[in-house]
Amino acid sequence: MINTETFSEGSHTKYQAVAARISQLIERGTFLPGTRIPSVRGLSRQLHVSVTTVMEAYRVLEDQGLIEARPQSGYFVRMRSLRLPQEPEIRYPDLNPTNVNLDEQVSAVMRDLHRPARFAFGGAVPNSELLPISRLNRALLAVAREFGLRGSLYDSVAGCEELRIQIARRALDSGCIISPDEVIITSGCQQAVLLSVLAVCRPGDTVAVESPTYYGMLQIIEMLGLKAVEIGTYPKTGMCLDLFREVIDRHPVRAVLLVSNFSNPLGSTIPDEKKEKLVNLLAEHEIPLIEDDIYGDLGFSGERPKAAKAFDRSGNVLLCSSFSKTIAPGYRVGWAVPGRHMAALEKAKFVSNISSATLPQLAIAEFLSNGGYDHHLRRIRRTYAQNVTQMADAVGEYFPRGTRVTRPAGGFVLWVEMPEAVDSIRLYAQAREAGISVTPSPLFSARKQFRNCIRLNAAQWSPKSEGALATLGNLAASQIVTP
């Protein structure tokens, strides 16, 4: 019997609450793999919710790979979930600040990540077949015709107003009430983060990062002569606040740098309550939070998680994002909402490249204002949900026993933790020979603490990739010497 208590709790919509309840029952073994779950009508009667709500919930569970529909028989718990590998656990790094020296080996791998590969599981790039290229081309042509001269001139340092209006409107979905004047357009999210760090840090300062962290953060810290302190991070719920408190009791920390939703590489999403706690804690200590929310629009459930910025009452959060994961990385259009650091950020932007290219901004503003974005997002979220599930399942199938893999609720990267004996740099080199790119784990830590993990990009996954993943699994297994 399924508990029929309220189905509108928390920030969940009804169908998400129903999906969460069924998923819990599967996890706890109430519904075993291969068994039938209640029919749509049956569950709708039992829970006093509409048939549409249950159908929507089952669609989410299908996308998550937990259940499957069998024609004329109903819905069943997928057999494959029997082999689901466990998720990685938080690791506890050294909590002392350290200089970042990305050595030649790591730098060479970084340079190599965007090299085309037959099976591109390396760089965290979106699937090019899912980019809205023809609609974007039409938008570009339309704005080039309408704003020919303006497109050839500098716009303001803050960027085109049309785009800042669209960004401010869409920010409501992530719980942020901001005006276009609070937005500054950048050339991608990487520049937004770099300018934010420039705005609040000075050489020698210590910056707290997740562990593992996106290597772009480490590149910035290294280049600006800062120190990093790595904070243990939960694969589901993000940075550990207790460890962070320990760090600020011991060392002065100038800023925190993290990816708040569907992070890279762990896929973690900080729950709302924890976001609020973090934002308040940082405000109390006057430590700016540089929040990278580049994957926030890619949640599989369809519900947009809040940005930490939504809880910011003092202007202490510098929110950074871009359209690189959703619309077109090559347009290099990103933005920052830097709160009370606006003047410093504007100065940094001006020094860095005066302003961003005008026409790509106008084209994206046109695309957003014509309403195509939500439809586009629904499509890509669905595909990425399936890809992530199928790739994680395949890791369970082909990688050596003891391998763990994350199950992110959005975005498109997976973090795979293999048995201790596997050296991920060696695996990267062997895979490269086989035409497969992966990202080895030493890139994600200033102290190179993760030796036996890789990040896989599931965006390009297709059934044809299965053989490549089997090859990767075999290569990993071949590194384990059995007595």
Ligand SMILES: Cc1ncc(COP(=O)(O)O)c(C=O)c1O
């Ligand atoms: C977390 C994160 N931030 C920033 C970037 C870079 O974004 P952009 O291409 O918009 O500069 C990436 C790209 O991989 C990323 O994963």
